[in-house]
Amino acid sequence: MIRDAALSASGLLSSKIGGPSVFPLQPDGIWDNPYSDAKWVTSEGEDKYRRGLYTFIRRTSPYPAFMTFDATSREFCTVRRVRTNTPLQALTLLNDEAFFEAARALAARTLAEVPATAARTGPALEKARASHAFRLCTSRTPTDMETARIVRSYEAQLRHYRSRPGDAAKVLKDGPVSGKAASAQAERAAWTLVANALLNLDETVTK
Numbered sequence: 001m002i003r004d005a006a007l008s009a010s011g012l013l014s015s016k017i018g019g020p021s022v023f024p025l026q027p028d029g030i031w032d033n034p035y036s037d038a039k040w041v042t043s044e045g046e047d048k049y050r051r052g053l054y055t056f057i058r059r060t061s062p063y064p065a066f067m068t069f070d071a072t073s074r075e076f077c078t079v080r081r082v083r084t085n086t087p088l089q090a091l092t093l094l095n096d097e098a099f100f101e102a103a104r105a106l107a108a109r110t111l112a113e114v115p116a117t118a119a120r121t122g123p124a125l126e127k128a129r130a131s132h133a134f135r136l137c138t139s140r141t142p143t144d145m146e147t148a149r150i151v152r153s154y155e156a157q158l159r160h161y162r163s164r165p166g167d168a169a170k171v172l173k174d175g176p177v178s179g180k181a182a183s184a185q186a187e188r189a190a191w192t193l194v195a196n197a198l199l200n201l202d203e204t205v206t207k
Helices: 002-010 045-049 064-068 087-095 097-113 122-138 144-163 165-172 180-199 202-206
Strands: none
Touching: 002 097, 002 122, 002 180, 002 202, 064 087, 087 097, 097 122, 097 180, 122 144, 122 180, 122 202, 144 165, 144 180, 165 180, 180 202
């Protein structure tokens, strides 16, 4: 449910129903086994973003993000799941490539759905985008204080990426650019970090 919510907010979630299991992004090396040559080959297209219900499960190497959030191994019937709250869960949401890809997509969606206009530029544009991204994650409008904190975070990230364009390229998995393209790249990278934080809010994950 947590992964599905992140994919939905970012606009990546596939609405496709039925069909065989799929292989979404997962960390490298999970299936490495000297006694088997089976490989996890990431699905292409929308299959990469199917609901978690369709994720292929191998009992000897379960999908790691699911296990981090207390999924069962399926080796025996589990009547009642145990709930935990661990630092590894936060680290997974912040750093797992599947979740970070959702953050990049949420940033791109925010920029596309709240474009700059003659009447909406500068601080007004930043506030509108902050509010939109927050609503996509939490289903409510942020307070003025929450909006201000999101904008401050964005502005701090933007300063960083404008001074270090190479870091922006790494975040977005883009090549080096220059001129206006570099400025746009820094903007997208900054919103990606903001989106990453919004997808990790307690309200986004548990409510």
